[in-house]
Amino acid sequence: MVRISVPTIPHSIISSATSTKTISPAAAIERIAEFLVPGNVAVITGAGVSVDSGIRAYRGEKGRYLxxxxxxxxxxxxxxxxxxxxxxxxxxxxxxxxxxxxxxxALPNPTHYALAALQYKSIVPKLITQNVDGLHDKAIAHLWNENTTRERILELHGSxxxxxxxxxxxxxxxxxxxxxxxxxxxxxxxxxxxxxxxxxxxxxxxxxxxxxxxxxxxxxxxxxxxxxxxxxxxxxxxxxxIFFGESIRPEVRDRSFHDITTSSRLFLIGTTLATFSAFRLLKHAIELRKPVLHLNVGPTRADGLPGVEKIELESGKVLREVVRTLLGEKVDDDIVVRELLRSGEVRRPREDE
Missing domain, CATH: 3.30.1600 (SIR2/SIRT2 'Small Domain')
Incomplete structure (x- = not known):
């Protein structure tokens, strides 16, 4: 009988975790904007992006289950x-x-709307989310129809x-x-x-x-x-x-690999990559020698992997300003982007406040 367990971060990573080199929010904003400038960026999001919407993440800053x-x-x-x-x-x-x-x-928070702005401007053509809360959809539903949403946002684990x-x-x-x-x-x-x-x-x-x-x-x-x-x-x-122990449908798996293959670089946000379905996409990007940037707080399964640059900050503290820095004066000229960057409230789970 095959033993099935809950995916987690290897204990060796958690126990040996050291504090990542500190970086100021201003420096992080500049670095992320620089990373996104070439465009054609694939994004993978995890539970961390929804914490500001009041949805508790599975794991805390030390990588252990909350x-x-x-x-x-x-x-x-x-x-x-x-x-x-x-x-x-x-x-x-x-x-x-x-x-x-x-x-x-739950309502989309500033991170969801910042990513919606990046998708609207085609800087991020493809977004893959491990979340089942539908908040990425909500953030951009007033701009896209259902077909476009499903073409541009892949819900890796369903909804x-x-x-x-x-x-x-x-x-x-x-x-x-x-x-x-x-x-x-x-x-x-x-x-x-x-x-x-x-x-x-x-x-x-x-x-x-x-x-x-x-x-x-x-x-x-x-x-x-x-x-x-x-x-x-x-x-x-x-x-x-998708439940633990259940396989992702072949068409979803194949599309996730295709989205990584056809992108120029990979941006990971708010994910520990504990589930193999997401971790293997990172491995695929590394094998293809795509530049990878990881924005997350706490230990992750990607820590120490060659080719992965990590910034230890919460996305809600920087991503909206990243869009403003990236687009510059064009932000003021685009009423849609301006509205997206004004949208989103922060309502963290009570236990995390």
Whole structure:
């Protein structure tokens, strides 16, 4: 039996991490702008870019999980048709039911809008995100239609927007949330109370919440109506995102490699690259001898790799000014860019303040 574990940064990197050479925000802005000047830059983002939107990252500045009780459900557990698999789905969907709204309601922060400006100006033709929160889409949705967005932004690990049943029937997540509410009125009341008192449980970037001392036994996972119409009974559902232990679809994997291959350089933002799906893209860029710049706080899987230049700063402190420096006087001439650089609020998770 193949052993599946949660991807993480090797302990040897965390234990041997030393402070990166300090650089002032002003110097960082100049260096990043200089790196982006040639254009045709591919960008890979991670959970760190969404922290300013109130979505807690998996790992903190020391590279370790912020939630020591983090125990995700693996793909094979969620799809298990045995009674044990049913209990896994009860746990997942109760926690996901409570955690979806904080992620759905999150708004793009200045980093998202700065990247939207770079995409709008075609300096960053392709953006690959490991995040499933849809915030990159929200930042540029008023400028691009859905087709353009999907051509320019690749969600490497999927999104929370849709739910698939075992037989392939697709449901919008908002509709599925309504099904969960109708099937679990007691939990809807609990969720409404949390909302009314602004007491949301600790939420992970994938919409999973940390619940302690809670029984999942009474949570009802609804059956798929489309399956019932076909004479089948089925309550096995999965959000349209990649679970630990699940393979990325070949077309997504191939496109991610193509986006790196056709770019001139690679800019990594807010990611520890703990997941191999992202780390292998960095390795691909290095093999192709692309210039690589990494903007992140804390240890990462890329630390010490030849060909990777790292700046240890939060993207929210510099990226908006990077765009202004890069475009110079053109910023004042472009009403769209000006508006993008004025947009975005910072609402960090309470525990991180």
């Amino acid at each position: 939630n020591p009780n983090y125990k995700p459900i693996f793909y094979h557990e969620l799809m298990d048709e045995s009674p044990k698999g049913f209990t896994y789905r009860q746990r997942y969907w109760l926690r996901g039911y409570l955690g979806y709204k904080p992620v759905k309601d 929370l927007r849709k739910v698939n049943c075992k037989y392939g029937h697709v449901t919008e997540r908002e509709t599925f949330q309504e099904w969960l509410s109708a099937a679990n009125p007691q939990w809807k009341e609990y969720a409404d109370d949390l909302e009314a008192t602004n007491q949301r449980p600790r939420t992970n970037p994938d919409g999973d919440v940390d619940l302690q001392g809670v029984s999942y036994d009474d949570f009802v996972v609804p059956e798929c109506p489309s399956c019932l119409l076909e004479g089948k009974r089925n309550s096995i559902h999965k959000p349209e995102l």
